[in-house]
Amino acid sequence: MPYYELYYHLVWSTKHRAPLLTAVIEPIIYQYMRHKAHSLEAIIHALNGIEDHVHMVVTIPPKLAVAKFIGQVKGVASTRFNKEHKEHPPFFWQTEYSAFSFDKKRLPYVIAYVNRQKEHHAQHELIPLLEKDGTEDQQQTIHEPMGIYLPNYDQWFKEMQAT
Secondary structure (H helix, E strand, O other): OOOOOOEEEEEEEEHHHOOOOOOOHHHHHHHHHHHHHHHOOOEEEEEEEEOOEEEEEEEOOOOOOHHHHHHHHHHHHHHHHHHHOOOOOOOOEOOOOEEEEEOHHHHHHHHHHHHOHHHHHHOOOOOHHHHOOOOOOOOOOOOOOHHHHOOOHHHHHHHHHHO
16 A cells, blocks of 8 residues: 655635535535545545635545546535435536645644634635635746755754654
């Protein structure tokens, strides 16, 4: 069995950013997404959002492309909801999405950001880059100074031995 530490922060929106993820619908959609992610051998670390978009912090096995994972999770959630809950208006997602990768040291911070989505939006305290849903025309990459990736060798070696 392969060993991997792959962490992604995924963001996608409802079709036309319609406020479809109500207090009634959100837990149903999230349950479908969790079930599908589990069947794909992914681990959801955090899942939250507001009425018109979703944030997911997830580990996806390397045998599965990120785009394929997102397509399957979104597809199953909306298809099952529309089939099993005809009393509600139809549910659709935007085709676009955003995907960010990050390292294990940042995992607790990204989980906290996602878990506090409703608070962040209510207080207008957002990280704009992490709110993108892929509908923007230009790609953007976070660039960090190279120096942060050049640790003291002895310190790095001790950290690696401790894991």
